[in-house]
Amino acid sequence: MTFTVAIDGPAASGKGTIARAVAAHFGFAHLDTGLLYRGVGFRVMQGEDPLNAAENLVAEELKNPELRGAAVSQWASKVAVLPEVRAALLDFQRAFARRLGGAVLDGRDIGTVICPAAEAKLFVTASDATRARRRHKELLDHDPDITFDTVLSDLRERDRRDSERSAAPLVPADDAILIDTSDMSIDAAVAAAIAAIANRQ
Numbered sequence: 001m002t003f004t005v006a007i008d009g010p011a012a013s014g015k016g017t018i019a020r021a022v023a024a025h026f027g028f029a030h031l032d033t034g035l036l037y038r039g040v041g042f043r044v045m046q047g048e049d050p051l052n053a054a055e056n057l058v059a060e061e062l063k064n065p066e067l068r069g070a071a072v073s074q075w076a077s078k079v080a081v082l083p084e085v086r087a088a089l090l091d092f093q094r095a096f097a098r099r100l101g102g103a104v105l106d107g108r109d110i111g112t113v114i115c116p117a118a119e120a121k122l123f124v125t126a127s128d129a130t131r132a133r134r135r136h137k138e139l140l141d142h143d144p145d146i147t148f149d150t151v152l153s154d155l156r157e158r159d160r161r162d163s164e165r166s167a168a169p170l171v172p173a174d175d176a177i178l179i180d181t182s183d184m185s186i187d188a189a190v191a192a193a194i195a196a197i198a199n200r201q
């Protein structure tokens with residue numbers, strides 16, 4: 001059987017955590033599509049041509065913990081504006097979505113562009129302050145000097161770039177279920193997501 005769960009939302013909204021928990025619950029495979037753009041951004045940061053980077057990305061390099069850093073986040077959203085980069089990553093994502101046994105993909109354009117026919121679509125949001133607090137906590141492990149204000153302004157800059165671009169902008173699909181995790185525990189957000197998806201089975 002195939003069953004696709006599309007989970008979109010802005011940076012640090014909780015979509016990755018929800019996607020992993022949902023995949024474990026239903027026994028589906030999970031793809032963090034942001035990691036693909038981070039992989040391309042990392043190569044471009046080192047001087048490679050964006051399209052060349054997207055066409056030659058290999059799974060192994062996506063395990064590099066440096067991809068999670070703040071600098072790579074900005075490079076990821078810069079290369080994500082380029083239609084040719086998005087096109088080069090499309091087939092891999094679509095094939096993953098239709099794999100046998102079910103798949104969960106999280107990103108920005110999964111419910112709108114990659115899998116418009118996904119069986120279940122979620123759009124996960126949270127307030128700017130909540131998202132910056134979460135991301136600041138994560139980034140402090142690797143960069144003890146990073147400030148909350150830097151994280152907040154980086155998130156806002158990236159949200160703006162992701163929402164205003166013409167190729168696959170960050171926008172909820174018309175049929176997506178909205179989950180605002182600002183005042184929710186992780187467990188409550190995961191439970192809400194599981195209930196919404198179970199409804200579509």
Ligand code: CDP
Binds near residue numbers: 038108
């Ligand atoms: O984890 P976080 O939400 O901070 O970001 P991410 O999901 O790893 O995505 C990094 C960047 O990749 C985003 O800011 C987007 O510009 C881009 N992206 C995208 O354009 N489309 C996707 N499906 C996933 C990520």
